[in-house]
Amino acid sequence: MDFLTSLLGGGIKSIDPAEAYARLQNKPAPLLLDVRQPEEYREVHVDGAKLIPLGELGREAKNLPKDAEILCICASGSRSIAATRQLTGMGFNVVNVRNGMGGWLRAGLPAKRGSK
Numbered sequence: 001m002d003f004l005t006s007l008l009g010g011g012i013k014s015i016d017p018a019e020a021y022a023r024l025q026n027k028p029a030p031l032l033l034d035v036r037q038p039e040e041y042r043e044v045h046v047d048g049a050k051l052i053p054l055g056e057l058g059r060e061a062k063n064l065p066k067d068a069e070i071l072c073i074c075a076s077g078s079r080s081i082a083a084t085r086q087l088t089g090m091g092f093n094v095v096n097v098r099n100g101m102g103g104w105l106r107a108g109l110p111a112k113r114g115s116k
Contacts, residue, residue: 012084014096017104020071024048030069033094035083036101040075044101047112054079061090073097073104 015023023030024046034041034049041051052060054074064070070092072080077100084096097104105111 012081012088012096013094014081014084014098015071016098017107017109020073020095020097020104021107021109023069023071028068030071030095031065032071032073032097033064033083035072035074035079040101042114044105044111044113046073046101046104047110049073054083057083057086061087061092064092066092068093070094071097074100076100076102 020032024032029048032046032049034045034051035054035057036051037053038051041049045051052064064087070087072083072087072094074080074083077096077098080096080100084094087094099106101111
C-alpha cells in the first residue's frame with residue numbers, strides 16, 4: 001500500500017454509495033452515521049441518518065450500537081474515513097461510504113433537505 005492509499009483510507013472497509021443504499025434496505029438495516037456539521041446535515045442528508053459531527057464522536061460513541069453494522073458518511077469521504085478508523089479502533093463494526101454525500105447525490109440516490 002502506498003502512502004497516499006494509507007493516508008486516504010487504506011486498511012479500512014469502504015463501499016460505494018449504491019452499495020450503502022442497498023444495505024440500508026436490509027432488515028435489520030445498518031446505522032447510517034453522518035459525521036458532518038449540523039449545517040451541512042440540514043442542507044441535505046440521507047433520511048434516517050444519525051448526525052454526530054466528527055469532533056463529537058469520541059464522547060458520543062457510547063450511544064452507538066456495538067451489535068450492528070455502522071456506515072459512516074460525510075461530504076466527500078475524508079471525515080468518514082477518520083470516523084471509520086476511530087470507531088473501528090473502539091471495536092465497532094464500521095464501514096466507510098466512499099465519496100460521501102457528494103457521491104450519494106451524483107449516484108441519484110434519495111436524499112432529504114431540511115433538519116429532520
